[in-house]
Amino acid sequence: MAYSDRELLARLIQCEAGGEGDNGMRAVASVVMNRVNAPGGEYARVGQQSIRRIIFQPGQFVCASETERGAYNPQNIYNMRPEQIHYDIADWAIAGGRLWNLGQALWFFNPFxxxxxxxxxxxxxxxxxxxxDHCFYNPTDAYYQT
Incomplete structure (x- = not known):
């Protein structure tokens, strides 16, 4: 059985930002939904209003991959067991919730x-x-040419 968009987003939130507190998890969910709703550029073409397409776009989220660099990736969405907080944040993001200080961020990463x-x-x-631990990035005008 395929996971619903809500389930996929909850699992991704837990996997990518489960240790980052509520705002860290909300920020990751916001990035996913910003990509889903991107008005132009690569994500508008790939996502086409689809959480599933955004999450499974190759090379975007380590947690969406069962293998990384040829080795099994144990921290993937299939191994996650979301709790109510992950579903609540997924529901918030799907309903249009965004962190005010994040802007239209389309990317994040942990610089370690x-x-x-x-x-x-x-x-x-x-x-x-x-x-x-994550840095967030807004698109420039150059992004919309991708």
Missing amino acids: STNCRSNFPSSIGTFVVRIG
Whole structure:
């Protein structure tokens, strides 16, 4: 049986940001939904209003992959057991909830340091905010040319 969009989003939230507190989990959910609703660029073409397509777009979320660099990835959405908080945040994001300080962020990553890069990925995203261990990036005009 295929997972619903709600289930997939709850599992991704837990996998990508389960240890980042409520705002960290909300931020990750916001990025997914910003991609789903992107008005242009790559995510508008790939996502076409689909949470499933955004989550499973190749190379986007480590947690959506059962293998990474040729090895089994035990921290994947299939091994997650979401709790009510993950479903609540998924429901909030699907209903249109977004963190106010995140803008239209389309990307996040954990730099494993105290500093966030000013651009990610390359020059199509600019740093907007750090929440927990993750840095978040808004699209530049160049993104919409992708």
